[in-house]
Amino acid sequence: MTYCVGLLLDAGIVLLSDTRTNAGLDNIATYRKMFVFEEPGDRVITILTAGSLSVTQTTMARLREIADDPDSTPETSIMKAETMLKVVDIVGAKLAEVRVDIGQKLSMLQAASASMIVAGQRRGGAMRMFLVYPEGNYIEATEDTPFLQIGEHKYGKPILDRVVTTHTSLKDAQKAVLLSMDSTLRSNLSVGMPLDLAIIERDDCRVSQRRRIEAGDESFRAMSEAWSGALRDGFSQIEL
Structure with a gap:
């Protein structure tokens, strides 16, 4: 899971993702789930993936192959698409295509499914973020719901619901996603470190900051312990 x-x-x-992939208790591995396509100053597109590794890796490989093809067109390449809406159309179509292709090769007892978060900005356009479903359809983050999650989302959702708005600063947003991940790590063994964190500042059209957080990272551990302490203190102060 992820x-x-x-x-x-x-x-x-x-954006934040874990890197654990498992196919049973004795088959656990680490795979990157955050993929960045960028032409600094022109566009930046970041894709987070969850689900069947065969589906996600094949989809990303095909998207990358098309992006690197000098003969690709705005209708087929996310690096030439004219808008973020067209980008997510391309990603959704490719995900659905790969899902069906791989699904046909598997037995009826096996599932081949995946979902993705697609986020970024094209020069002159607005920042946008979408959640792409296995069938290729999608929903968009809005002012009312400024965050999207895929994978094991239930453990990390409460803190986002309580603290995140569109006016949240980038510094506080980093704290929010890391604490959201910390809650998930504590409650679900199928999610694991290292973590990949990326920040795209408005109108930068590039990844402004990028960080990999390894197991044992001191700053992450200190933040986790501080959050646990704050929760315990808050709990003890509440009167029935």
């Missing part, structure tokens, strides 16, 4: 989360804010976009 957990990926993205925040769409006035100041920019904050």
Whole structure:
């Protein structure tokens, strides 16, 4: 399983993913689930993936192959698409195509499904973020719901519901997604470190900050312990 989360804010976009993939208790591995396509100053597109590894890796490989093809067109390449809406159309169509292709090769007892978060900005356009479903359809983050999640999302959702708005600063947004991930790590063993964090500042059209957080990271551990302490203190102060 996995957990990926993205925040769409006035100041920019904050994205976080884990890297654990498992096919049973004795088959656990680490795979990157955050993929960046960018031409600094022109466009930046970040894709987070969850679900069947064969589906996600094949989809990303085909998207990358088309993006690197000099003969590709705005109708087929996310690096030439004229809008973020067209980008997510291309990603959704490719995900659905791969899902069906791989599904036909598997037995009826096996599932081939995946979902993605697509976020970014094209020069002159607005920042946008979408959740793409296995069938290729999608929903968009809005002012009312400025965050999207895929994978094991239930454990990390409460803090986002309580603290995140479109006016949240990028600094506080980093804290929110990391604490959301911390809650998930504590409650579900199928989600694991290292973590990939990316920040896209408004109108930068590039990944402004990028960080990999390894197991044992001191700042992440200190933040986790501080959050646990704050929760315990808050709990003890509440009167029945």
